[in-house]
Amino acid sequence: MRFIASFVWSYLLWLVLTAGTNGLLWSTQELMAGLMFALIVGYATRDVIGERAVRFLNPMKWLGFIAYSPVLFWGMVKANLHVAYLVITGKIRPGIVRVPVDLENDAQYTILANSITLTPGTLTVDACPEERALYVHWIKIPEGMERPESSEPVAGPFEKWAGRLGR
């Protein structure tokens, strides 16, 4: 099962990188060479990819990620304009806050921490799944927000999405 997961991923990447060799499709040579290389890579990396990575082959999960990208992009637009304003004016109030989160597995923590880092103004310094918290460097902490009770003021809707996508 792990072999199939890494094989499918490497073959997909090969197909994306070699599209357009025969009209807008693939030539037979590219398909055969890709098959061989994907078999080799899939066999060699079957122990690197964990058993549970198979769940990311589920097409519903891909639809979830596609639906997530506009949410993330809109978060990035808002936050980028905010940081652009801070860069120009220099009015910052930085600090590292502890953000309690309610997630189950490592994939969810990775998605949430990366989303928080990608939206400017907040940067994940450390993720501690054992105490169910993220440590986030926040560039402009609002007054009275030094000890946030939930992830909502820092991450907005991202915690819900991370919980849904990484399940």
Added chain:
Amino acid sequence: MIDYLVYAFLAIAITFNALGSIALHRFPDVYTRLHGATKCTTFGTIFAVLAVVTHALYRIHATGDPKYLGMTLHSLVALVALLLTNPVGAHAIAKASHLSGYKPVKAVVDAYEEKLGGEGK
């Protein structure tokens, strides 16, 4: 017409990349600089890739030349790689600098220091 859309995307990309560079000079310490250096440039690069993709798709439509399909897909793969690795790199730099003793300048709160202090470090 499409050309102006490409120019607009490129203008946004350059603006945000420039802001990221200015942030390096204006902010006081490593954490705040990471905000500018990693995030503004990611956002700028998204628009640079959008400009490439728009141009290439228009060229496919106009000429049917398959080499532009490769251009589109390769830029998108580069964008995905950037979006996956950039936050991980920023996180690694921030954690490493905190562990090696660089404290945030002018910080109003430092919960991470309290956690490390609580562990007797």
